[in-house]
Amino acid sequence: MEIKEQKRDADLLRFITCGSVDDGKSTLIGRLLYDTKTIFEDQLQNIERTSQMRGEEYVNLALLTDGLRAEREQGITIDVAYRYFATPKRKFIMADTPGHIQYTRNMVTGASTANLAVVLVDARKGVIEQTCRHTFITSLLKIDHIILCVNKMDLVDYSQEVYEKIKTDFQDFISRLDIADVRYVPVSALQGDNIVNKSTKMPWYEGSTLLYMLENVHLGSDLNHVDARFPVQYVLRPQSTEYHDFRGYAGRVEGGVFKPGDEVLVLPSGFTSTVKTIETFDGPVAEAFAPMSVVITLTDEIDISRGDMLVKPNNQPEVSQDLEIMVCWMSEKPLAKGKKYIVRHTTKEAKCLVKDIRYKMNINTLHKIEEDLNIGLNDIGRITLRTTLPLFYDDYRKNSGTGSLILVDEFTNETVAAAIIL
Amino acid sequence: MYSYKLSYLKQLEAESIFVIREAVAQFENPVLLFSGGKDSIVMAHLARKAFWPSKLPFPMLHVDTGHNFPETIEFRDYLVDKIGARLIVRTVQDSIDQGLAQEEKGPNPSRNGLQTVTLLSAIEEFKFDAAFGGARRDEEKARAKERFFSHRDEFGQWDPKNQRPELWHLYNGRKNVGEHFRVFPLSNWTELDIWQYIASENLEIPSIYFSHQREIVNRKGVLLAKSEYISLLKDEQYQEQTVRFRTVGDMTCTGAVFSPANTIEDIIAEVAAARVTERAARADDQRSEAAMEDRKKQGYF
Numbered sequence: 001m002e003i004k005e006q007k008r009d010a011d012l013l014r015f016i017t018c019g020s021v022d023d024g025k026s027t028l029i030g031r032l033l034y035d036t037k038t039i040f041e042d043q044l045q046n047i048e049r050t051s052q053m054r055g056e057e058y059v060n061l062a063l064l065t066d067g068l069r070a071e072r073e074q075g076i077t078i079d080v081a082y083r084y085f086a087t088p089k090r091k092f093i094m095a096d097t098p099g100h101i102q103y104t105r106n107m108v109t110g111a112s113t114a115n116l117a118v119v120l121v122d123a124r125k126g127v128i129e130q131t132c133r134h135t136f137i138t139s140l141l142k143i144d145h146i147i148l149c150v151n152k153m154d155l156v157d158y159s160q161e162v163y164e165k166i167k168t169d170f171q172d173f174i175s176r177l178d179i180a181d182v183r184y185v186p187v188s189a190l191q192g193d194n195i196v197n198k199s200t201k202m203p204w205y206e207g208s209t210l211l212y213m214l215e216n217v218h219l220g221s222d223l224n225h226v227d228a229r230f231p232v233q234y235v236l237r238p239q240s241t242e243y244h245d246f247r248g249y250a251g252r253v254e255g256g257v258f259k260p261g262d263e264v265l266v267l268p269s270g271f272t273s274t275v276k277t278i279e280t281f282d283g284p285v286a287e288a289f290a291p292m293s294v295v296i297t298l299t300d301e302i303d304i305s306r307g308d309m310l311v312k313p314n315n316q317p318e319v320s321q322d323l324e325i326m327v328c329w330m331s332e333k334p335l336a337k338g339k340k341y342i343v344r345h346t347t348k349e350a351k352c353l354v355k356d357i358r359y360k361m362n363i364n365t366l367h368k369i370e371e372d373l374n375i376g377l378n379d380i381g382r383i384t385l386r387t388t389l390p391l392f393y394d395d396y397r398k399n400s401g402t403g404s405l406i407l408v409d410e411f412t413n414e415t416v417a418a419a420i421i422l
Numbered sequence: 423m424y425s426y427k428l429s430y431l432k433q434l435e436a437e438s439i440f441v442i443r444e445a446v447a448q449f450e451n452p453v454l455l456f457s458g459g460k461d462s463i464v465m466a467h468l469a470r471k472a473f474w475p476s477k478l479p480f481p482m483l484h485v486d487t488g489h490n491f492p493e494t495i496e497f498r499d500y501l502v503d504k505i506g507a508r509l510i511v512r513t514v515q516d517s518i519d520q521g522l523a524q525e526e527k528g529p530n531p532s533r534n535g536l537q538t539v540t541l542l543s544a545i546e547e548f549k550f551d552a553a554f555g556g557a558r559r560d561e562e563k564a565r566a567k568e569r570f571f572s573h574r575d576e577f578g579q580w581d582p583k584n585q586r587p588e589l590w591h592l593y594n595g596r597k598n599v600g601e602h603f604r605v606f607p608l609s610n611w612t613e614l615d616i617w618q619y620i621a622s623e624n625l626e627i628p629s630i631y632f633s634h635q636r637e638i639v640n641r642k643g644v645l646l647a648k649s650e651y652i653s654l655l656k657d658e659q660y661q662e663q664t665v666r667f668r669t670v671g672d673m674t675c676t677g678a679v680f681s682p683a684n685t686i687e688d689i690i691a692e693v694a695a696a697r698v699t700e701r702a703a704r705a706d707d708q709r710s711e712a713a714m715e716d717r718k719k720q721g722y723f
Contacts, residue, residue: 010430011427011430012430012433040696040697040699042698079567079582079583079585080567081559081563081566081567082559082566082609082610083559083560083566084559084560084610091430093610105587106587108587109587109588109589112589112590113590113591223426225426233440233444234446234447236473236475237476238475239476240475240476240477242475243476246475250443250472250473252436252440252591257426279474279475280471281470281471281474282471289426290426291428291433291436291440292428292436293435293436293437293439293443293472295474306447330587342596344592347444347447400590401590401591404590406589406592406594408594413594413596413597414586415587415588415589415594418587418589
């Protein structure tokens with residue numbers, strides 16, 4: 001059977017791969033794609049030719065993923081890349097993120113949409129600072145599942161002792177973090193041990209392969225189906241005879257379930273109304289839940305525009321202009337206390353002022369640094385914001401859609417920070 | 423208990439609709455790049471879904487190389503008419519006539535690269551500040567790096583080393599005067615997803631995607647269709663074969679594949695079992711290892 005066959009009702013796992021430079025991440029991804037028959041003959045011929053021309057001993061599977069000229073020149077991954085493969089069980093979107101410290105922001109980018117993280121360590125080096133950094137970011141962004149891949153087992157004679165030591169070290173580190181599900185697998189990406197096919201060289205390992213874990217990890221708890229949240233994205237007022245009086249609110253359900261007949265509260269105006277219909281191009285639907293993109297119509301004519309939010313009267317988000325957030329700084333220009341930025345939160349845009357910098361995180365030791373509050377590129381810290389308009393938000397742990405925001409520099413338009421609301 | 427789960431195709435659809443609405447909400451003057459190929463057909467369909475029951479709040483733009491398959495152009499006009507959209511056509515020939523672009527020389531000159539010039543002048547002419555494209559990240563290694571909202575400077579250039587981080591689904595479309603964005607709602611779709619979606623939504627597609635008899639010439643493994651735009655080299659001759667096309671582009675660089683696939687289901691089975699990428703049949707991508715990246719940096723979509 002062709003492994004990349006995909007069923008139309010299959011579900012979707014989004015995962016991120018992270019690890020330090022030279023931990024063999026690109027090779028691991030190449031192997032995963034190769035062994036799931038996702039690599040095509042023309043791609044393979046291409047990298048075979050390049051590997052040969054460079055005088056490399058093996059076909060360099062890393063060449064598959066390093067797509068940019070600069071990456072190939074330097075042999076490192078610079079920017080996050082997204083790859084796709086499928087097995088009969090599941091479809092996968094993989095964010096391949098760089099290991100270099102200076103590209104931490106790209107790791108945060110990949111992690112923000114992932115359900116699972118594959119963290120790679122080199123068996124010869126064990127748990128290092130980068131492993132901790134990546135794992136911390138994973139836990140900060142509330143990725144529920146981690147798979148620690150101990151790679152290059154071929155270079156440590158497939159030693160169980162080495163593997164168990166790394167496993168213990170990692171367990172020590174994560175005991176301080178809040179991660180629900182952690183699994184471990186010893187692999188050799190280069191040789192293909194325990195990636196897709198079970199290795200014969202590590203009879204002591206009784207667990208499953210990496211692919212089996214990816215295929216079978218339980219999904220479903222990642223989206224909030226309890227607290228109803230509908231940020232209005234766009235107002236539809238068709239100027240046609242057929243839909244003359246139609247007024248619909250287009251958006252994506254960020255949480256909970258909406259049904260016709262539900263009483264809803266409109267923020268910030270505070271008006272209440274009732275859901276009349278939930279419309280789609282394919283006809284009205286009986287209910288809408290995250291992450292569906294739908295159009296909601298109400299029984300009353302109320303002034304509602306982009307950035308407003310429909311919720312249930314008995315289950316409301318926080319509404320405030322003062323926010324406590326953790327930021328990951330993404331700009332070379334450091335965060336400045338007292339400076340104004342543009343904040344984008346759900347479909348709303350406002351200005352904000354950085355009121356206070358509480359502390360910077362040493363993400364290798366997980367200590368709070370209070371004496372150095374200079375938050376620069378790739379730093380993570382806790383700050384407070386005052387916004388010009390009230391935001392309707394939830395704790396990030398409750399809902400990542402209503403609990404996340406970005407800061408934008410109002411002069412350069414760059415995205416300077418990713419933030420989660422505490 | 424009912425489980426609140428969407429199949430992956432429905433998830434992809436919902437994500438794309440969100441991105442399309444987000445672009446329309448954030449930009450003043452968007453346009454949808456439309457070639458009549460399968461990806462732009464899916465794009466147009468998703469755009470209709472995003473704004474239904476309103477009409478498309480933006481026009482479509484076809485950058486016509488003048489070397490298209492006639493079946494595609496016919497289908498383009500049919501679809502635009504059917505959905506009541508507004509179509510703008512700008513031609514590479516005009517750019518050549520105005521001295522903005524120069525035709526390649528050689529046995530099969532390609533106008534594919536020249537599309538960039540025409541596209542950028544159309545963007546300037548109409549002051550578009552966002553252009554939707556049907557590009558997918560699975561197509562090519564440089565495209566795997568692409569964002570949903572892709573910033574372009576005032577020369578239309580893409581800087582892969584300086585892309586805006588894209589977090590959660592918060593898309594930052596802020597820009598300075600003269601700059602624009604390319605928006606790729608199909609980023610997370612694969613070739614197989616596109617076909618499965620076409621099947622599940624029962625979408626119409628141009629006939630050249632289905633198996634038919636055509637005169638072709640095999641040039642370095644690329645099966646080029648007989649047309650007035652290419653000339654035979656020494657020892658080459660046309661042969662009639664049973665073929666279809668996996669991608670629809672310029673006749674001078676889009677290769678056919680041998681195929682008996684007559685229905686969408688046949689095509690799905692064929693794509694699922696394919697051992698080469700769809701772009702393996704594109705001569706323009708085989709010019710160098712970083713051909714796509716280089717074109718994208720210049721402003722290609």
